[in-house]
Amino acid sequence: MMSEQGILEERAYFLSVINTFKNYRNLSYNRIQHKEKCLGSLSDHHKKWLSNCSEDLNKLKEGVDKNYEFIPLVLKHAYTMFDNAYSNTPVPITPTDQQEKTLSEGLEKVQSVFKQLMRDWSSLGASERQQCYQPIIDEVLLNYPEDSFKRSEIQVLVPGAGLGRLAFEIASKGFRCQGNEFNLFMLIVSFYVLNLCQDIDQYLIYPWIHQFCNNHSVEDQMTEARFPDVKPTPSEEGNFSMTAGDFLEVYTTKEEWDCVATCFFIDCAPNVVQFIETIYDILKPGEKQPILVQMEILNRKKKFNLVKFIFVFQVFIRFV
Numbered sequence: 001m002m003s004e005q006g007i008l009e010e011r012a013y014f015l016s017v018i019n020t021f022k023n024y025r026n027l028s029y030n031r032i033q034h035k036e037k038c039l040g041s042l043s044d045h046h047k048k049w050l051s052n053c054s055e056d057l058n059k060l061k062e063g064v065d066k067n068y069e070f071i072p073l074v075l076k077h078a079y080t081m082f083d084n085a086y087s088n089t090p091v092p093i094t095p096t097d098q099q100e101k102t103l104s105e106g107l108e109k110v111q112s113v114f115k116q117l118m119r120d121w122s123s124l125g126a127s128e129r130q131q132c133y134q135p136i137i138d139e140v141l142l143n144y145p146e147d148s149f150k151r152s153e154i155q156v157l158v159p160g161a162g163l164g165r166l167a168f169e170i171a172s173k174g175f176r177c178q179g180n181e182f183n184l185f186m187l188i189v190s191f192y193v194l195n196l197c198q199d200i201d202q203y204l205i206y207p208w209i210h211q212f213c214n215n216h217s218v219e220d221q222m223t224e225a226r227f228p229d230v231k232p233t234p235s236e237e238g239n240f241s242m243t244a245g246d247f248l249e250v251y252t253t254k255e256e257w258d259c260v261a262t263c264f265f266i267d268c269a270p271n272v273v274q275f276i277e278t279i280y281d282i283l284k285p286g287e288k289q290p291i292l293v294q295m296e297i298l299n300r301k302k303k304f305n306l307v308k309f310i311f312v313f314q315v316f317i318r319f320v
C-alpha cells in the first residue's frame with residue numbers, strides 16, 4: 001500500500017504531466033520565437049541568405065497549432081483513466097501554477113508522443129512497424145500455431161508498450177495480451193487512442209515539426225500524418241489490456257505468463273540483468289532449456305548472444 005506522501009508525490013507528478021501537455025503550444029512557440037529572434041539579429045547581408053526562413057518558422061507554428069488541437073481531447077479523459085487518487089482531481093489553472101508545474105524535460109516527451117503516434121498508429125508508420133513489430137509478431141505466432149494451441153488461453157505480456165500497437169496487434173491475433181507502460185505521457189495518449197478513437201484517419205498531426213536535423217527541406221519537417229490507421233478494436237476472441245506502472249513492481253507473480261514480447265525495451269533497463277531475471281521469473285516453466293531467447297533482425301535469420309540482442313527485438317519463452 002502506498003504511503004500518503006507517495007500518493008501526494010504521484011499526484012503532483014501527474015499534474016505536472018498534465019500541465020506540460022497544456023503548455024506544449026507555449027513551450028514550442030518559445031523555441032520558435034528564439035529562432036526568430038536570432039534571425040532578426042542577423043545583418044541584412046546575412047538575412048538575404050535565409051530569405052525563406054521566417055516563412056518556414058511560421059509554417060512550424062501552424063504545425064504546432066494543429067498538434068495542440070489534439071491535446072485537450074486527450075486531457076479531458078486523463079483524470080478518470082486511472083481508478084485512483086487522480087480521479088476527478090481539479091488541475092491548477094493559474095498561469096503561475098502552470099509555469100511552476102511544467103516538467104523541464106516535458107516538451108521533448110510531448111514531442112516524442114507525436115512521433116510515436118505516427119509510428120504506432122498512422123499508415124505512414126506502417127513500414128517502420130513492419131520492420132520492428134512484425135518479426136516479433138511472427139515469432140509469437142510461430143511458437144503458438146493455431147492447430148496446437150488455443151490462442152485465447154495464451155497470455156502474452158508486452159512491457160514497455162509505448163502507445164500499445166504491438167500489444168494490440170498480438171491481441172488481434174487472438175492472444176490474451178497485456179501491455180505495460182510507466183510513462184504517463186504515453187499512457188494518457190494510448191488510453192485515448194485505444195478507447196476513444198472512433199474513425200480511421202480521424203486526426204491530423206505534424207510529427208516532425210520539432211526536428212531540425214535529417215530534413216532535406218522544411219517540407220520534410222512539415223510532413224503530416226493521419227491516425228489511427230485502424231480502428232483499435234481487438235478481435236473478440238482476443239483479450240487486450242494495458243497496465244500502468246513500473247514493470248519490475250507490477251509483475252511480481254511468478255510463472256504467470258506464457259510469453260513476454262518486447263520491442264526496444266530491454267535497453268531501457270537501469271539494470272538489464274534485473275529485467276531478464278524478472279522476465280524469467282514471471283514466465284511459466286516449459287520443458288527444454290533454461291530460457292530460450294529468440295530473435296531475428298529483419299530478414300537476417302541469425303541468433304545473437306545476450307549482449308548483442310538487448311538492443312533490438314525480443315520474444316521470451318521459458319522452456320524450464
Ligand SMILES: C[S@@+](CC[C@H](N)C(=O)[O-])C[C@H]1O[C@@H](n2cnc3c(N)ncnc32)[C@H](O)[C@@H]1O
Pocket residue numbers: 159160161162163180181182183186245246247248262263264265268269
Ligand atoms: C524505447 S520505448 C519503446 C516503446 C515501444 N515498445 C516501441 O517499440 O515503440 C521504451 C518504453 O519502455 C518504457 N519503459 C521503460 N522502463 C520501463 C519500466 N520499468 N516499466 C514500464 N515501462 C518502461 C518507456 O516508458 C518507453 O515507453
